[in-house]
Structure formats: structure tokens, C-alpha cells
Amino acid sequence: MSNIEKFAPRLRTLIDESGITVRSLAKDLNVSVGVLSDWQNGNKTPRGDSIMKLTEYFGVTADYLLGLTDASTIDADIRISCDTTGLSEKAVKILSGMEKSDVEKLSKLIEFYSTIR
Structure with missing residues (x-):
């Protein structure tokens, strides 16, 4: 799926998740x-x-919206982290909220996984 092909499904998802009607959104957007x-x-x-x-x-x-990134947030640090690591936005947010010692343990687990792969 090309980037531009991601636009329509993402828009549909945003509309569905917001609970707004298409008619109401069209009115709000003046289209x-x-x-x-x-x-x-x-x-x-x-x-x-x-x-x-x-x-x-x-x-x-x-x-x-245009499919150039999978991170929807306007937070540039989270977007960069998602794009760089391939992690989901939710995963990056979870990691950023973890204690440093837990992040270090997770890092060692990832490194171990890399060696046995």
C-alpha cells in the first residue's frame, strides 16, 4: 500500500473513533x-x-494522514522514535514512562533476543 493509499483508511478510522457523523464533520470542515x-x-x-x-x-x-509516518502524535520526539525504531506510538509512550532500571532490563532482554535469533 502506497503512502497516499493510507489516507482514506486513516481518515475513516479517525472519524469512527471520534464518533462524529460524516454530515457533522463535513459541516465543521466547510466541505x-x-x-x-x-x-x-x-x-x-x-x-x-x-x-x-x-x-x-x-x-x-x-x-x-498522508501515510508518511505511523505516529499520529504531534510530539516530534515520539514521532522520531517511532520512525527510527519501528515501534508503535503506544509502545514508545509506554517506554518513555518507564523507570530507567526497567528500560535497562528491557534493553538487555532485547539484546539477548538478538543473540539467540
Whole structure:
């Protein structure tokens, strides 16, 4: 799946998770329901100004919406960590909240796994 092909499913997921109706979102974004449906179904990709409205509305980055990264957060450190390590955003957040001693133990476990692989 190309990066741009990730846009429609990500938009659908964001809409579903938010619990908002397509009609209400279209109104909030000042677009027609038909245009929003085209975006959700992958028939069209929004222009830059509409992408920015979507990022502001859902609190995600344009890079996430467009499939350039799998981290939706606007926190640059978390995005970089996800992109560099391949870990999910949730995993990076869990790691960043762990005690240093636990992170060190996990690091040793990963290194051990690497040797037996």
C-alpha cells in the first residue's frame, strides 16, 4: 500500500473513533458530504488547506494522514522514535514512562533476543 493509499483508511478510522457523523464533520470542515465521502473512499485526496483542517480537527499530523509516518502524535520526539525504531506510538509512550532500571532490563532482554535469533 502506497503512502497516499493510507489516507482514506486513516481518515475513516479517525472519524469512527471520534464518533462524529460524516454530515457533522463535513459541516465543521466547510466541505460537502460528497467530497468528504470521496476522501473516505479513496476517490479523491484533499488539497493542502483541507488536510490542515483535518489535522487540526483530529489533532494528528499531516505526515500521519498522508501515510508518511505511523505516529499520529504531534510530539516530534515520539514521532522520531517511532520512525527510527519501528515501534508503535503506544509502545514508545509506554517506554518513555518507564523507570530507567526497567528500560535497562528491557534493553538487555532485547539484546539477548538478538543473540539467540
